[in-house]
Amino acid sequence: IHCFKMDNRYALEVQAETLQKEIEHLRLENSVLLNYNEKKTIELGADDEDKKKKKNKKNVIQVLTSDQKYDIANVVHEDLLAEIDSNKKSSEKMIDTLRAVLEETEIRIGELKRDAYEFKRDVVVGAENSRTGKIMAERVVRYFEDKFKQADAIIEKLRLKNSTLKSQINKIEAVLAQKEEVGDVLHYIDFHQLQIENKQYVAKIEERNDELLTVKLSTSKTIQALNEYKRRLNKEMEDAEALKADMINKEGQLVKLQAENKKVTKEIHHEKKLMDKLRLQIEEASEMPDVGDYILQKKEQQALETVQKNWTKKVEIMEMAAKRTRSLTLRGKYDA
Numbered sequence: 001i002h003c004f005k006m007d008n009r010y011a012l013e014v015q016a017e018t019l020q021k022e023i024e025h026l027r028l029e030n031s032v033l034l035n036y037n038e039k040k041t042i043e044l045g046a047d048d049e050d051k052k053k054k055k056n057k058k059n060v061i062q063v064l065t066s067d068q069k070y071d072i073a074n075v076v077h078e079d080l081l082a083e084i085d086s087n088k089k090s091s092e093k094m095i096d097t098l099r100a101v102l103e104e105t106e107i108r109i110g111e112l113k114r115d116a117y118e119f120k121r122d123v124v125v126g127a128e129n130s131r132t133g134k135i136m137a138e139r140v141v142r143y144f145e146d147k148f149k150q151a152d153a154i155i156e157k158l159r160l161k162n163s164t165l166k167s168q169i170n171k172i173e174a175v176l177a178q179k180e181e182v183g184d185v186l187h188y189i190d191f192h193q194l195q196i197e198n199k200q201y202v203a204k205i206e207e208r209n210d211e212l213l214t215v216k217l218s219t220s221k222t223i224q225a226l227n228e229y230k231r232r233l234n235k236e237m238e239d240a241e242a243l244k245a246d247m248i249n250k251e252g253q254l255v256k257l258q259a260e261n262k263k264v265t266k267e268i269h270h271e272k273k274l275m276d277k278l279r280l281q282i283e284e285a286s287e288m289p290d291v292g293d294y295i296l297q298k299k300e301q302q303a304l305e306t307v308q309k310n311w312t313k314k315v316e317i318m319e320m321a322a323k324r325t326r327s328l329t330l331r332g333k334y335d336a
Helices: 004-046 046-058 066-125 137-181 190-283 291-335
Strands: none
Touching: 004 066, 066 137, 066 190, 190 291
């Protein structure tokens, strides 16, 4: 009995799985059929739908054949392909729009960097008073007045362009209204001719859009290269300013060394005069000095010789520093 129950339970589970699969299959067929009916309802219109409902009430429900299911599946498949193609086109259009927005943003960033550089050049650095170190208000006001004038010129240009576009739109709307009024008189040949012209214009628009995209890409590359050159120019200007400051510092050091060199030369000359005077005094002395005087004079002589050697070394060091400063100054002027 237990084995019979297990077999019966297993058979019921298999039957339940089979029914579940059939239900899923029927749900899928129903969803496909609903999509097909919705499409046909839209194509036939409300009157035909009412007639179809009345007719279905009278007829007995029939099961679809395999050919009918195949036709419905093909129609739904074509609809899905068309929807996928439409989504693909809309996605490509959105990608082009986002790419254009990104390029416009990069151009705007480049313009902001250029404005920042011009503000730093004309106001922060150029408007600084060399005597007080403060920025002159007149230069700042003049800078912003120039910017406002440029903005007003751009606004006026856009206003004229907007008015031109509005006039063109009004003309086109008038032409369309005129065509709608005489639309009933147009023949099939006229509509066919209009369709051909429409296709030609659409092809031209796509061609112009491709050209515009190419121009935008080339403009973006040009702007990137221009920004790179501007960055290099700013770096070179900063290096030039640093070299200029270094040259001024070296020139100041050179002036100090030259003044100190002159001072040392005067002191050496004075010490030489003292040495000559002492030597003459020693030579002119007729009597020999005693031991104490000799020792004192010897110590004084040694001290003076030590002083002379120190000053000689100082002079040599000063001359070497002066030569090096001159060479650095000449090199800095040559590089500038």
